Amino acid sequence: MKADKRLIVAIDVHSMDKVQQLVETLGDSVNYYKVGMELFYSVGSQVITYLRAQGKDVFLDLKLHDIPNTVGQGLATLTGLGVSMLNVHASGGPAMMKAGAEAVRKKADEMGIERPKLIAVTVLTSINSAEWSALGYDLDLSKQVVHLAKLAQQAGLDGVVASPQEAEAIRAICGDEFVIVTPGIRPSGAAINDQSRIATPAGALKNGAHQLVIGRPITAAENPRQAVQAILEEMRDKA
Template identity: 60%
Template sequence: MADDRLIVALDFHHMEEVRELVNKLGDSVSAYKVGMELYYSVGREAVIWLKDEGKKVFLDLKLHDIPNTVASGLCSLMDLGADMLNVHAEGGYTMMKTAAERLHKAAEEANVPCPKLIAVTVLTSISEEEWADLGFAQDVKIKSIAVRLAKLAKKAGLDGVVASPHEAALIREACGKDFLIVTPGVRPAGSSVDDQSRIATPAAALKNGATHLVVGRPVRSAEDPVQAAKNIIKEMEQV
């Protein structure tokens, strides 16, 4: 049985690859992430096809611009029927608040369910060393900034954030039980780390407070993707 908390990342260039994996996974996976790589290659087709197949879609485009541009962009994306959209929290409070208000208003006027809107805090590929290179003082840690951005997103009216499993527990404590925490950087035991820095196993991520897990290569690159997805779900169910 599928678990909506597991979101498989479709980091492909072509719809043929998308159809092949989604059809192969069948009922074992119910939710997928469409990111920049796929969306910039095939555009709206990916989201529309997935929705026609009865799947949930996290459209991960990380909008980051002036408030009106981001809000207008989200309203355009809403028409695709994606279940979850996101922005960069570093765009600031006004950008996030404007985006949330405009998106909810557009959904109400169109008489459609409003997609969940979440904000990216600190990318999971950034290590503590890279963090220092960005010019932050030595005593300003990734965790503290991630929590601050999460609290700002909640204040702005967003539904949750994207954050690494390492920050999930602190964000859960700061933002409450109903706040969504979507965690990339999830790697089952024995999987390759790839280009991620702040990672955790599915069970550890959920124990830390994550509500959704984004998993890409450990499923896509597995010899048996269906079994890989089932193994992750089995681990998730133990928490």
């Protein structure tokens, strides 16, 4: 996969004006965008319509987590928006993930559209070892991430969201075709912000990541397009 298809830029704003400004600034240097809760809850599906009209792929990052029927119905509705990727929380369990995968497949078939990939969030990259212990889990954090990845694969999902630190172990267990989308990417010299389990773009790809989600190191840069080009150059060396 080419580097520009591996880069997903997170649009962490809350207005269409700011979305349009960013997309116009980045132009054809970026083909894939992530729309998260802040933006989707602020402007709704119009941002998806806009990005698709610009010829962009969209990862709709809403992290659904509820009972199987509710998640299935929700994903069926979201599939109708024509995005390229959706996600759920793996901690919702095998039944929930399986219901979600089946709902996405069925809805895409009904509409005659390409099925969006469905991936599962393992453990948020903002959680460190101390927070993990406070949650009371017995299994080591890294082992839990791999365990959840295996559950997601068995439930019929296309991949997972996981930190760069766990990507190599997931790739070894789940194979090369299993998608690993990695947030917590920080180019050399970039601020860590609220992330804990991080890596550079080259480091994440070396560890087995499939696609990288990068937000503030690009969107908060003095020259966002230049920041993208620098990241893509680093990714091309490892792609």
